[in-house]
Amino acid sequence: MKIKADTGRCVGAGMCALTLPEVFDQSEDDGTVVVLETEPREDLRTLVNRAVQLCPSGALSVED
Template sequence: MQVSVDEDKCCGAGTCVLLLPEVFDQREDDGIVVLLEQRPDARQHTLVREAASVCPAGAITVHEDA
C-alpha cells in the first residue's frame, strides 16, 4: 500500500491524525495534513483506508499494491 495526500484539497479537519498519528500529522500554522509515512506498515492498512474514507475533503488517496 502507498498513501498520498493532496494538500490543496485538505480542509484541516484532523480526522486522519486522530485515527493514525503515526502516518498523518498536521502543519502547525494552518492544520493542513502532513504525510509521515508513504508506505505504512501492514498493521496500519485498515486504519489508513478508514482515514481516507472519512476524510471530508477527499484529500487522502490509497494506492493498493498489485
Template sequence: MKVTADRNVCIAAGNCVLTAPDVFDQDEDEGTVVLLQDEPSEELQEAVRRAVTLCPSGAIAIAEP
C-alpha cells in the first residue's frame, strides 16, 4: 500500500489523525495533514483505509499493487 496526502485539498478535519495516528499527523500552524508513513505496515493498513473513507475532503488516497 502506498499512501498519499494532498495538503492543498485538506480541510484540517483531523479524522485521519484520530483514525490512524501512526500514519497521519496535523501541521501545528495550519492543521493540515502530515503524512508520517507513506508505506504503512500491514497491521496499520485497515486503519488507513478507514481514514481514507472518513476524510471529508478526499485529501488522502491509497494505491495498492
C-alpha cells in the first residue's frame, strides 16, 4: 500500500491528521497534508482507507 497526496487539491481540513496522526500531518505553512509514512504498516490499512474516504477534497489516494 502506498499513499499519494495531491497538495494542490488539499483544502487543509485536517481530517486525515485527526484520523491517523501517525501517518498524516499538516503543513505549518498552509495547512495542507503532509504524509509522514508513504508506505504505512499493513495493520493501518483500515484507518488509512478511512482517512482517504474522509478527505473532503479528494486529495488522498492509495495504491496497492
